[in-house]
Amino acid sequence: MSKLFSPIDTPISELLKHAERPLLSYEFFPPKTDKSMASLRDTVEELRDTDPDFVTVTYGAGGSTRKLTFEIAALLRRFRYQPIMPHLTCVGSSQEELVDIADYIHAEGFRNIMTLRGDPPKGENSFVTAQGGLACARDLVDLLKRRHPDFCLGVAGYPEPHPESRGDQEDIDYLKAKQDAGADFITTQLFFENQYYYRFVEKCDKAGIHIPIIPGIMPALSLGQIRRITSMCGADLPLPLLGKLESAGDNAEAAMNTGIMWCTEQLIDLLEHGVPGIHLYILNQVRPALAYQLARTFIDMTHKLKTV
Numbered sequence: 001m002s003k004l005f006s007p008i009d010t011p012i013s014e015l016l017k018h019a020e021r022p023l024l025s026y027e028f029f030p031p032k033t034d035k036s037m038a039s040l041r042d043t044v045e046e047l048r049d050t051d052p053d054f055v056t057v058t059y060g061a062g063g064s065t066r067k068l069t070f071e072i073a074a075l076l077r078r079f080r081y082q083p084i085m086p087h088l089t090c091v092g093s094s095q096e097e098l099v100d101i102a103d104y105i106h107a108e109g110f111r112n113i114m115t116l117r118g119d120p121p122k123g124e125n126s127f128v129t130a131q132g133g134l135a136c137a138r139d140l141v142d143l144l145k146r147r148h149p150d151f152c153l154g155v156a157g158y159p160e161p162h163p164e165s166r167g168d169q170e171d172i173d174y175l176k177a178k179q180d181a182g183a184d185f186i187t188t189q190l191f192f193e194n195q196y197y198y199r200f201v202e203k204c205d206k207a208g209i210h211i212p213i214i215p216g217i218m219p220a221l222s223l224g225q226i227r228r229i230t231s232m233c234g235a236d237l238p239l240p241l242l243g244k245l246e247s248a249g250d251n252a253e254a255a256m257n258t259g260i261m262w263c264t265e266q267l268i269d270l271l272e273h274g275v276p277g278i279h280l281y282i283l284n285q286v287r288p289a290l291a292y293q294l295a296r297t298f299i300d301m302t303h304k305l306k307t308v
């Protein structure tokens with residue numbers, strides 16, 4: 001283990017400032033069954049040696065799911081991952097409740113929060129502001145920064161417009177408002193074509209958004225999974241990737257390898273473009289992290305060959 005463990009997490013903004021190479025982060029989600037909880041424990045243990053710079057845990061709408069976010073954060077702490085960034089959303093909470101949760105997070109020594117409006121709970125089609133609650137991530141950033149100025153806050157960015165987007169420019173203006181409210185960095189929604197990310201970064205730069213923009217990458221692990229996810233978040237599923245996944249048919253192993261190889265190529269290209277970090281939506285599995293190791297090895301070997 002290379003890092004010294006401290007009861008108070010380092011702000012990720014500090015890591016971003018001083019990093020000599022792009023940061024690596026993994027996103028975990030609270031599992032719903034005992035079986036998937038057991039498998040998450042194995043993943044957490046197995047990935048420990050890959051030494052990510054930080055890890056995050058998603059936040060669900062219901063009360064029990066919320067509690068689970070902090071249980072998973074505690075599990076990650078037991079395995080000495082650090083910093084750990086819980087996600088927090090506006091869904092179903094009044095401002096008083098959000099303040100209580102923020103105080104709890106702060107008292108537990110966490111100093112980083114992925115700050116989101118959140119998706120509507122299962123079975124509901126649109127986001128509804130809770131009674132006495134907040135309507136968007138910008139207002140949550142504002143509330144959290146006023147309550148605990150030493151929080152480092154990540155926010156979501158959308159290289160392909162958010163399904164509720166009111167237009168390209170309004171989207172970017174709104175993201176700028178999240179920065180101006182105090183957001184410290186942006187993690188993007190998943191995408192399968194890096195051009196979306198590069199264009200997005202350019203637009204942000206023109207609009208005066210200068211906080212780091214970390215690309216969020218999810219490997220396609222099966223056709224069904226990736227169709228479901230892209231239909232929810234609106235990301236484009238490129239035809240060549242779709243074709244390869246379809247050709248894999250019922251061969252789950254072949255489909256997974258296809259997704260991992262696509263992801264590895266995306267990562268190589270992003271790393272070579274000097275991104276500030278890579279956030280992997282690992283889906284609580286080990287293999288997505290291997291894509292990063294593959295990409296890193298490829299880049300290191302190529303550089304070595306160039307210097308021989």
Ligand SMILES: Cc1cc2nc3c(=O)[nH]c(=O)nc-3n(C[C@H](O)[C@H](O)[C@H](O)COP(=O)(O)OP(=O)(O)OC[C@H]3O[C@@H](n4cnc5c(N)ncnc54)[C@H](O)[C@@H]3O)c2cc1C
Nearest residue numbers: 058059087116117118119136137156162165174187188189
């Ligand atoms: C990195 C990452 C992590 C995530 N983690 C979780 C999680 O843990 N739990 C969960 O439930 N969901 C999570 N999500 C999904 C996220 O909650 C959804 O995408 C949600 O629909 C929007 O949340 P947001 O924070 O981006 O919302 P906001 O930033 O408030 O807004 C989203 C979009 O709505 C539009 N919009 C909203 N308000 C305005 C305004 N005033 N003016 C103009 N346009 C506006 C814009 O198009 C904007 O991009 C995550 C997404 C990402 C990218």
